[in-house]
Every structure is written in C-alpha cells, then in structure tokens.
Amino acid sequence: MKNTVINVEELKREYVKRGFFGKTKKVVKAVDGISFNVEQGEIFGLLGQNGAGKTTTIKMLTTLLAPTSGTCEVLGYKTFGEEKKIRSRINFIFGGEMGVYRRLSARDNLRYFSNLYLIPEKVQKERIESILKLVDLADRADDLAETYSKGMIQRLQIARGLINDPEILFMDEPTVGLDPVGARMLRDIIKNLKADGRTVLLTTHNLAEVEELCDRLVIINKGKVIAKGTPSEIKGHEATLEDAYVKLVQEVTA
C-alpha cells in the first residue's frame, strides 16, 4: 500500500509588498493553488522557470514559511502549526554556497548540526565519519570551510542535509555549481537514499537529471501547476523531456 508522505492541496502563498508609508499595497502570488502528493520512497521533481514558485513551495514544506491558504502536510502533519512533529524527520539543502558556517571546519559544522538535531553522542561520531567519506570531504574535514572551493561547500551542505538521517530530503537546485564529478556523486547519493526507502523532493533546471532520477514530477509556472506525471508521460511524443518542458512553458506563456 502506498504511503503518502507529502500532501499539497490548493496551496497558496502570497507576499504583500507595502509602499513607503504603507498606503500602497501590492500582493504577489508566489504560489497560486497548486496540488500534488508524494509517496514514500519516491524521488519527486518540482520543475519550473525561475520565479515559478518552487523555492516558496519547498520553504512551506520545510516549515520555514506559512502558507496563505490550502493544505500543506508532511508526514501527516501540518507544516504550520504541527512543525515540531516534522522537523527532526526531514532536512533540506538549498543550492549555492550558503547554509554552512564558513569559519568552522566541515567536521565542526557537522558536529554542531548533529547537536542541533539532538543526535546522541555515540551515533554522531560514526555518522559524521561516514557522511564525510560519502561526500568525499574526509581528507579536508578539519580545514575551515572558508578555504573550500564552491563544489566542496556544496558537498558540505549535502553532508549537513544528511546528518539526521532524514526520512524526507528536500533539495532546491542542489547541483548548481557542482562539477560533473560532484553532480554524479550527488545523483548517486540520491539513488542510494531512494534504495533505503527515503523520499527526495528535488528542484532542478537540469532535465537530464530529472529523467535519470525522478519517479514523478510536477511542472509549475507562475505559481500554478501546468503538468504532472512520470517523466515519460510528460515527455509524450517529444524527443526529450527538455523539448516537452519548453513546449509546455511556451504554450502557457504565449
């Protein structure tokens, strides 16, 4: 029996921008009534153009942002109101070079986040060593993160995202800036997570990556879902998923 771990229904998020004296008010609809669900053990893709609402959706799912309306549930709990029941069971990685303490070493970063995730001391040591090996940072584990290359910082972010052995891992453009070897390593990590029964929700602009990894996906544009299904269903008769994606986006923006 399938177990739904992410349930999103008619989800909306609006940002209100006020003028200098608060007289003018502009409402921006970042997410405008999207619906989808993710089953346990799936790799699920969330695709869309820049500004489509992918990051806003991930922030709502990871308990960082309140939805304006609609249902947003992770592991059966509301992400706004029941977040404490979710946080220790998920983790998230945002692409780019943010999200690590640059004046700490990789090992100190991981040790600190292990403490913040209340991981017992006995488990910590073993897990940190194995994750450092997994992301190929064991040799530089005691160097300050500020001395790392962009790719190494990103691998450290991935390591941080795995520190609590999450049931669901949210990844927002995790391969941005990674070299081909690093990107391959990340794809292997994602496949291994799936093999372990973990769920991954992924946003990326790399459609070859989506074809290789994702079981199902949704494409959103200007906050609305414009397509959903398996990569082959969305690809249809087009030669590649990229062709199908471009056609879909052009159709709705025409």
Place this chain on the structure above:
Amino acid sequence: MNFKVLFSTMKVQMKQSFARPMFRFCLLVNPVVNTILLYEMYRNSGSDNFMAYVVLGAGLMALWGCICFSSAGDINRERYSGTLALIYAAPAGFPAIILGKIIGNTLMSLVTLCISLITAVVLFRVPLHLENPLLFLVALLSAIVTFITISSVIACLLTLSRKTELYMNCLEIPIILLCGFVFPVSVLPNAVQFASRLLSPTYAVELLRMSVNGCEDPALFREKLLMLFLLTLIYAVLSAFLYKKIDRRVRIAATLEVS
C-alpha cells in the same frame, strides 16, 4: 532546555565571533581607546578613584558594543549566510540556540572589563580601589544575567526585521547614555531618568559602582538589587512571550532569509 545545545552553541559562537576582525576590534581595542578617552575626561574631576567611572565605564561601553554588534548583528549574519533558516528549523529549538549565542558572546565580552583595568593600570598608574569585592561579584553576576536577558529580547525582535544593522546602531549609544555607563543618571533630566529607571543595566551599573566605592547603605544596595532582579525577570518573561509570538510571525512575514 538542552544544555548540550547551549554549550555547543556557546563554543561555536565564541569561535566564530573571535574569527571576525570587527569583533576582535570591539573586544580588544575598544576598551583601550575608551579607557584613554574617559581618563582624559575624568582626570581633573577631583575624584581619586578612577575605577568607578574610567575602568568600569570604559569596560561597560565596550561590553555593550560587543553585545550590540554581535548578539544583535549575528541574526543578520546568519540571515545573509543562509544559516538562520537552518537553526530556526532545527529540533533543538530557536530560543535555546539564540540563548547559547548570547551567553557565549556576553561571557567573551567580559574580557573588555579586564582590558580596561589593565590599560588604566599600565598607562596611567592611577589609584584603583575595589572597596567591596564580594558585593562587586554579586553585582557583576547580576549584570551578566541582565545583559544576557536584554540581549535576548533584542535578538528576538531583530529576527522579525531585515533592517538589523540600522537598529543595532540605534541601540548602542542611547543605552550607554540612558543607563549611566560613564556618569550618574542623576545628572540627566527627570523625564529621561524615568526611561533610565525602566532599563535594568542602569541598576547593574549603579550596583557595580556602589561596590567599587564602598557600600555605605546596604539597604539601598538590596533595593537596587531587587529592582534589577524584577526588571530582569520582566525581560525574561517578555523574551519568552516574544519568542512564541515571532515563531509564527517570521514565517508569515518571511524574514528568515534574504530573498
């Protein structure tokens, strides 16, 4: 409250703060400069104990500077480095993490008092007396607790806004003036003194000064200590209330990150 989270955050905070040149300047250079400045201002004042206004004043000014630019500024640094969202969503709980940061900073910032003392002794060889060391210790511990509590309220409020740098700059000098770090608050106009009396550091500074000069009226010392305790308690309750409020508010207003 998880003490492991508290201690590991304190350790990480101290490491990170000391790695920043600006913090090192505030911690190590500011108290020296403040001591020189205050010594020149006070040397013809007729007072023969430079401990009360020169050493304590310079040390407290630098201490408050460190607290303002670190405890408050850290929220912004975390926001811009993308780690504010991570610590906010960590199961350890945001208040415990922020408290660990503030305690780490405040304890490290106490170095400013020692540097002021060393500067006054080495550069000016002026008479320094500490009449009642035991009361000084009581006053100092109370001051530390109250600085931690007031920093907690400030850090909490700054989570709500992205204009953190503006606010922390606005906070530094007014608190130094209102709380009488370098002069008695009695010289301030009455209306301003009313505001001073609502700020717990005012009582902390007065207690420190009383213990340095010698406490001639133990009842007055106890009264000021009680006021300090009550105000600190009010700040602590306010801080707990605010953390509950902001927990919802930051996610509605989307101020955890720079988008």
